[in-house]
Amino acid sequence: MDSQAFDADAALKERAVRVIPGGMWGHQNSARLPAGYPQFFSGGEGCRSRDANGRSYIDYMCAWGPMILGYADPDVEEAAARQRAEGDGFNGPTPRLVELAELVVDVVPHADWALFSKNGTDATTACVTTARAGTGRRKVLVARGAYHGAIPWCTPSVAGVTEEDRAHLVPYDYNDVESLEAAAESVKGDLAAILVSAFKHDLGKEHVLPTSAFAQAARRIADAHDAALIVDDVRAGFRLDLGGSWEVVGVRPDLSAWSKAIANGRALAMVTGNDRFREAATKIYTTGSFWTAGVAMAASIATITKLRHVDGVAKMWGAGERLRKGLQAQADKYGLPLKQSGPAQMPVFLFDGDGDRSLGNRFCLEALARGVYFHPTHTMFLSVAHTDAVIDETLEITDEVFKAIA
Amino acid sequence: MDSQAFDADAALKERAVRVIPGGMWGHQNSARLPAGYPQFFSGGEGCRSRDANGRSYIDYMCAWGPMILGYADPDVEEAAARQRAEGDGFNGPTPRLVELAELVVDVVPHADWALFSKNGTDATTACVTTARAGTGRRKVLVARGAYHGAIPWCTPSVAGVTEEDRAHLVPYDYNDVESLEAAAESVKGDLAAILVSAFKHDLGKEHVLPTSAFAQAARRIADAHDAALIVDDVRAGFRLDLGGSWEVVGVRPDLSAWSKAIANGRALAMVTGNDRFREAATKIYTTGSFWTAGVAMAASIATITKLRHVDGVAKMWGAGERLRKGLQAQADKYGLPLKQSGPAQMPVFLFDGDGDRSLGNRFCLEALARGVYFHPTHTMFLSVAHTDAVIDETLEITDEVFKAIA
Structure with missing residues (x-):
């Protein structure tokens, strides 16, 4: 058996649909996200989480908010x-x-x-x-x-x-x-x-x-x-x-x-x-x-x-600001109408004129493919574990993302 | 300082009343019980729990139901x-x-x-x-x-x-x-x-x-x-x-x-x-x-x-029946109008003609003083950890309880 080819997330989804109405319920239902997002997760530490296929992400959802100090603090x-x-x-x-x-x-x-x-x-x-x-x-x-x-x-x-x-x-x-x-x-x-x-x-x-x-x-x-x-x-x-x-x-x-x-x-x-x-x-x-x-x-x-x-609020604000400025510079460089809003610690990234969400979805999917978990429409969350180094690592990836979708 | 004299539960209650409305809310509020019941707990294993003063009880509430296999299974x-x-x-x-x-x-x-x-x-x-x-x-x-x-x-x-x-x-x-x-x-x-x-x-x-x-x-x-x-x-x-x-x-x-x-x-x-x-x-x-x-x-x-x-349901039923029969024999012996009802695994103990609950409350307080935690009005709960030996230990205590209140 080729273990590389085995898609644990897809297999779990297939089983789930038999014993859970629609396969999943509520805000964590991956059917509410663009196709390509994983449904199931199997690990996490600090600002990173890992899906059931073992793919690791710099995680800007923090379990939809709870992980304010990071996973497994x-x-x-x-x-x-x-x-x-x-x-x-x-x-x-x-x-x-x-x-x-x-x-x-x-x-x-x-x-x-x-x-x-x-x-x-x-x-x-x-x-x-x-x-x-x-x-x-x-x-x-x-x-x-x-x-x-x-x-x-x-x-x-x-x-x-x-x-x-x-x-x-x-x-x-x-x-x-x-x-x-x-x-x-x-x-x-x-x-x-x-x-x-x-x-x-x-x-x-x-x-x-x-x-x-x-x-x-x-x-x-x-x-x-x-x-x-x-x-x-x-x-x-x-x-x-x-x-x-x-x-x-x-x-x-x-x-x-x-x-x-x-x-x-x-x-x-x-x-x-x-x-x-x-x-x-x-x-x-x-x-x-x-x-x-x-x-x-x-x-x-x-x-x-x-x-x-650790003055967590200031840390999260600082990291959020660093991310926001970096993304804005990249959006400007590639001429993309990124519209960041919300407090720096809890941002949402939308795109001007993106009524059908196609640009926002593509932005998020390209980031996901490179190991950054953003959400296309919901409030995101930074944690104290999102250090400056993590933000810079994220920005290196988003530069590629912007380039890919520009 | 005389550590024997220190009442940790009373001290916690005094602090609680300042920062929690009425000192406690909901079904676990000890003010809903006869005076003498502890409010705070600090440990438990199997069918036994321990209050904040370190007193241990054979526990027939099982945290109000959840501990079906016993504490810390x-x-x-x-x-x-x-x-x-x-x-x-x-x-x-x-x-x-x-x-x-x-x-x-x-x-x-x-x-x-x-x-x-x-x-x-x-x-x-x-x-x-x-x-x-x-x-x-x-x-x-x-x-x-x-x-x-x-x-x-x-x-x-x-x-x-x-x-x-x-x-x-x-x-x-x-x-x-x-x-x-x-x-x-x-x-x-x-x-x-x-x-x-x-x-x-x-x-x-x-x-x-x-x-x-x-x-x-x-x-x-x-x-x-x-x-x-x-x-x-x-x-x-x-x-x-x-x-x-x-x-x-x-x-x-x-x-x-x-x-x-x-x-x-x-x-x-x-x-x-x-x-x-x-x-x-x-x-x-x-x-x-x-x-x-x-x-x-x-x-x-x-x-x-x-x-x-372990066929847990049968075990809990058996233990409950053993308790029920033992209590009935004791109530008959001491001429007290005990009225047991509910499934054996989830009994309630009331007394005939006990409109003001004085007999039921006394029964429960005397049991509590001897290390058995009953509830005077709510459904109680047995767990798989309530073995025959534990039931027999309980019945030795309740014999004293019935004698005291008869």
Whole structure:
């Protein structure tokens, strides 16, 4: 048998289609990517991951965000292994719960308290429920096109969703103060919360940071209506600012939802809140079988501690800037209409006039073939393991990519 | 400093109340138990867990269900460690996803496919959404008093919940064919699903297995209305029958929700379904950042394999019967109105005429003081690590307990 010719990814896909609807579900379904992307992965270290065929990539998705220190970070793994030896899930939490909540309250300025769960959706949902319990009101303002999770009240697909699931959501446009004000006025007296993403990171669209005017208006309108300001920091949390992404615009929410990167890959999500919503948070009932497990919490403590110690945010920003400048110079050199947006640590690469995505897809596939894993439409993620040397290695490859597609 | 006098659990609780609303949330909040129960845990092996003060218990909660082979089962830990060395979360799943789905389809007769997530609530919600997507209808019949998760459509507390969250739920009484029929008739033409628990295991109430008549009626009514029959096997899955809990009554659902014990404590949940709902499952959008992580799936493969190999269900049933008979003899001897119910592997112990729970609470507290962890109102859980010797050790203790409270 010619082992070179054996395509493990294709073989796994063939088996998968028999026992998994459509062969895969959700955001990691490779059918959502241009043909050529691998579906299955078998290893990773630092900024590199390896697919089931053993091909290694400089990985700019970081498992869709979680790997903020890189795959298999030794400090996080050591802390997790230590906790694993002590134990994980019991009839109650481990002491790590208290230590982690104390650390979070110390690191996140708006946080007077924290609750933990497993999915980003758990956290966004608990924020909305807490806001409703605290205000006794129902309406939640949500930006058009924003992603806040994957259960009926928020999932992007409407299959299996009823009208009532979204009965109390009121749309506004991100960074548009007037539309936010109008949305709030339209439900005056029944406004529970304004829900905002850390920044505008809608799929396939330019990513835009919140303007200072918008952030301040959101705070002001929430206060004027006695409603909660909720920041959905699930995707961005700990990459823009350890204290929460809206620290960069100087506005503090009442409640925030976190997940993805907070435990460097271990399943963990979190709600942070201020004292105004502390009592409301005791009234709602939200829970799960694995929410107090100690290993993910030990991993989170190690992750936060290391991010602080190495100034992880600055490192990721620096690497992202280096990549951005290098790519821009290459795009200019080859005359390609690359349009980079988003914070440097969480970029998206689109091309002007690329309505059918053919240029973006080709760019990503040529990079993939040369060992760089980009995503053509989704927010990408840098990690602390993306050093300057890795960025330079990437740029050598992208120079070839631009040349190939120019 | 007198280390004997230091109460680590009390000290942790005092710290927790500052940084966690009410000091704890959800089902593991020890404030929901009689005073005297520990909140924090620091270790466990087999059928025993250890609280933060180092007190060891024969544990009849098994972390509220997950530890079906016992804490730190060596075979599961080895499989998990092997996968951890290869990696956990990536840009796509690991090959363990396919292997686990294949194993589940092999073990569970009604399963033509499987999807994985993290919480029991993820799985029950995805079942309902899939049923709605597949039928194009909205109404879901739900038994009065049944627990199906902790987000607004199903959570037991109504704080922060709107009327619309439950607009399409229609109540019936478990094991009451007439009420089920009437509920289905009342929404004729709009019935998406009948949702049933594996057995009636409502908090603080006698636990009752489904009657054969009820199970068959549920299947018949679902078919007559072209709706889905969904079994919520989150709590019971793999303890009554590896093929799903309704195998014991000979009725196969279209969709099932699983979690808790399926990976012996690792965070994992699952939906299984038949071919009728395969396409519907490809239409809904349900996903999460950690849902394809390989370590929990490797743990699940090892858990199912071992449960099969050691005939885990029979072992748990045998141990449960031994405990039940022993307790009954002791209750008779001391003249106490103990009322045991539920399957032997998942019992609940109540006392006749104990409206204020004073007798049940005392029974549990006296057992706790002697090193046996029972729950006064919730379903309990036996594991494969609860050997006959452990049951006999328990019964020696409960004899003292009955004597003390008689």
